[in-house]
Amino acid sequence: SPSYLFFCFVFLQSTLAWSSLCRFSGNRSLHVTASCCKNRAARIRVGKGDRPVTYEQAHHPHHIAHRKGWLSQHTSNLKGEDRAAERTIEDVFIRRFVFGTFHGCLANEIVIKRRGNVLSVCAVMLQKLPPQKFYFLIGYTESLLSHFYKCPVKLEIQTLQDKAVYKYL
Amino acid sequence: MASLMSLRRELFSLARILSGVSHLVRFLLFFLMQITVTEEPDMLFQKVVILVKGHDRAVLDSYEFFATMAAKELGITIGKVFEPPKAIERLTLLKSIHIFKKHRVQYEMRTHYRCIELYNITGCTAQVYLEYIQRNLPEGVAMEVTKTAMEKIPDHILEPLWKEIPTDDKPSQ
Numbered sequence: 001s002p003s004y005l006f007f008c009f010v011f012l013q014s015t016l017a018w019s020s021l022c023r024f025s026g027n028r029s030l031h032v033t034a035s036c037c038k039n040r041a042a043r044i045r046v047g048k049g050d051r052p053v054t055y056e057q058a059h060h061p062h063h064i065a066h067r068k069g070w071l072s073q074h075t076s077n078l079k080g081e082d083r084a085a086e087r088t089i090e091d092v093f094i095r096r097f098v099f100g101t102f103h104g105c106l107a108n109e110i111v112i113k114r115r116g117n118v119l120s121v122c123a124v125m126l127q128k129l130p131p132q133k134f135y136f137l138i139g140y141t142e143s144l145l146s147h148f149y150k151c152p153v154k155l156e157i158q159t160l161q162d163k164a165v166y167k168y169l
Numbered sequence: 170m171a172s173l174m175s176l177r178r179e180l181f182s183l184a185r186i187l188s189g190v191s192h193l194v195r196f197l198l199f200f201l202m203q204i205t206v207t208e209e210p211d212m213l214f215q216k217v218v219i220l221v222k223g224h225d226r227a228v229l230d231s232y233e234f235f236a237t238m239a240a241k242e243l244g245i246t247i248g249k250v251f252e253p254p255k256a257i258e259r260l261t262l263l264k265s266i267h268i269f270k271k272h273r274v275q276y277e278m279r280t281h282y283r284c285i286e287l288y289n290i291t292g293c294t295a296q297v298y299l300e301y302i303q304r305n306l307p308e309g310v311a312m313e314v315t316k317t318a319m320e321k322i323p324d325h326i327l328e329p330l331w332k333e334i335p336t337d338d339k340p341s342q
Contacts, residue, residue: 039264039274065225065279073309078222079256079280081311113308120308 046169054108055166074114087114090149094121101141104128107163119149122156126163134159212292216248216317219285219302223310229283232310236285236302243298248286256280 042061044053059068072091076084091112098110102125111122121141125134138155145153219236223229233250240247257279264272290298299314306312 041274070224070309075222075309075311077278078224078311079258079278080222115306115308 044169049168051169052163052165053167053169054164056109058166071109072112094145098123098141101137107160117151118154119151120154120156125157125159127159127161213319214290214292214295214316215319217287217290217295218315220313221283221310222280224279226281228307228310229281232307233283233285235305239301240287240298243294245290245294245298246288248288250285253282253284255282
């Protein structure tokens, strides 16, 4: 148990100190982490409190599977499955494509789901464009991506007035 | 004829059992439109083992509930439903692109499993059940199916060989 170990350590330290003329008398110094030891991936640092941040952005990557879900759902990262790299490249391309096609309209990150042959891209958009333009862009994205990846691509869009803010950092 | 009778019996039992479950009825009505009748006898499976793998344990929980409920509705005898231990694959990579060998990042990929064993199931039922299960597999979940079929013992092994061949009493020269 940790308390027993701590007691042993303290006792040992005290006997050593007594034996070696009290050289190690329990001085504690300041320990500082080097800045290259800190993790900076996918984190928004705490600031003044004026920057709105969504639920996805507010939680750090070690919260995946605890407080966060997955943005890209496919089976190639499971044990005994292959073609993970191809799925990742497809995902990156789809994210950049959708980000560019619906420029400024995305409220949150895109969720990509693969079920059998069907690739379903789920996105939450802001109501910045008139609905006719939205429908045209959705059809354009779906047909272009289907021809590109040779599989049915479905786009599931939800729209919001403003971004869903979780907190201000 | 036996296959026709077995097919009809299956259909009747299915229609009777599933009168309360609308989703299954809709799927099976669609499936029943494409029935093919063959003369060859149906395959018999001693054991059908379905192993489902996924990253999310909650998804596998709900899928197990769905699969066991579907099997109960179809009248399939469920054997064991258990959870094999999860497999974690860990990687330790360099944190920086150029130097800083002492600073690394560790990632892990967890694969959770769920195993459902079904005993004494016919080929038609297995085909229908597996097709229903696989059409409703959630995204990010993989399935492996192992079937153990039962075959009739071939006639030439039924009797031991020394009984058929007449014994030669002549000593070998």
